[in-house]
Amino acid sequence: MKNLQERMEGLDALIATRLSGATVGFQPIPGEVPVIQVVIGGREELPIFVTASKTQILCVCYLWTDAEVIPERRAELMEVLLELNPTIPLSSFGRINERYMLFGALSREARAEDLANEIATLSDNALDALDALATYLA
Amino acid sequence: MGVIGKLLSLVRGSARELGESIVDANGVRIYEQEIHDAKTAIAQAKVDLTGVVAKEMQSAREIEQARAEIARLEGLAVEALEKEKNALAEEVAAKIAEREVELEKQTQLHAEYAVQANRLKELIKASEAKIREHERAVQMTRTAESVYKATQSIADNIGTSGSRLVSARESLERIKKRHEDLNDRIVAAEVLDRELGDHTLEAKLAEAGIGEDSARKEKILARIRARRAAPTA
Known part of the structure; x- marks a missing residue:
């Protein structure tokens, strides 16, 4: 099984193609499990984090923290996220440790093209979601 | 399970x-x-x-x-x-x-x-x-x-x-602003191109009656008039 770093080789060009030539940079994040940060030109504030376990490749884009949600609109936001989840192509909303995220998971056997597509789609979706849901944020 | x-x-x-x-x-x-x-x-x-x-x-x-x-x-x-x-x-x-x-x-x-x-x-x-x-x-x-x-x-x-x-809102605004800046730059470049580029120069020359294009309309009209005046048998 290829490691994450090997899997990401040459992927920047594939992602850039899908994002009309935006610059794409990779940066490994130190830690116990492999994580690579993908920074897309023009969207530096919304990096994508790619991590791999034995069973899957997970791509995550952090959206906002619990503290940023307008308290009175929190319950409504939860409902909206649940309802949106099945309709968004390839990406789903989630939350870990008070951080809301949009994420997509792939099999470890996924092709490079699929991974590039996943990352590009996630970036588009994240920006779109943030724009659409900013009304719930302080 | x-x-x-x-x-x-x-x-x-x-x-x-x-x-x-x-x-x-x-x-x-x-x-x-x-x-x-x-x-x-x-x-x-x-x-x-x-x-x-x-x-x-x-x-x-x-x-x-x-x-x-x-x-x-x-x-x-x-x-x-x-x-x-x-x-x-x-x-x-x-x-x-x-x-x-x-x-x-x-x-x-x-x-x-x-x-x-x-x-x-x-x-x-x-x-x-x-x-x-x-x-x-x-x-x-x-x-x-x-x-x-x-x-x-x-x-x-x-x-x-x-x-x-920065907060998510700020991030969004920054990205949007950058995007708008980029759009503005593209539009500005087009405007500049129109104003300063060859395009404008050609137009100005034509207006002044200089260059090939300036007299084209007249030449065509003259050709048509000539044909009308002397219809071929």
Whole structure:
């Protein structure tokens, strides 16, 4: 099984193609499990984090923290996220440790093209979601 | 089964402790030991099964032989009776009795082997199901742990590099502004191009009656007028 770093080789060009030539940079994040940060030109504030376990490749884009949600609109936001989840192509909303995220998971056997597509789609979706849901944020 | 339930109680409990204890809390090492044990049990059961099935086949063969022998002896007994050799017929009957005892013993053994074989087959099936179930539990738990650890690394990294000190709203506004700036620059470039580029120069020259294009309209009109004035026959 290829490691994450090997899997990401040459992927920047594939992602850039899908994002009309935006610059794409990779940066490994130190830690116990492999994580690579993908920074897309023009969207530096919304990096994508790619991590791999034995069973899957997970791509995550952090959206906002619990503290940023307008308290009175929190319950409504939860409902909206649940309802949106099945309709968004390839990406789903989630939350870990008070951080809301949009994420997509792939099999470890996924092709490079699929991974590039996943990352590009996630970036588009994240920006779109943030724009659409900013009304719930302080 | 039941792995998501365990994950759920962990998520609901203390999210902070998740990263460190998720594998231990879900007894992954116990599951892994059980998977190992189940695999060993299956291997042993398969060896046992081979032996039992071989014995089952052997007893089947012996039953077959005993039956054939009894049939042969019965034929001989009939012949002896026909020839009124009663003493001989009795001797044969005694042999038949021996064979029948043997047949009964083999039949009983054969049935026991069949039961044993079935039990072993079921044991193997159950062990395989257990392995599948445990492997799913281990995979899910390990994946959950990996995700939490990854999030932890990312959070630490964001914390130290300060790459995300701004709020989501601010991020969005920055991205949008950058996008607008880019659009503005594209529009500005087009305007500049129109104003300063060759385009404008050509237009100005034409306006001043300089260059090829300036007189084109007049030339065409003159051509058409000439044709009208002198229609071809």
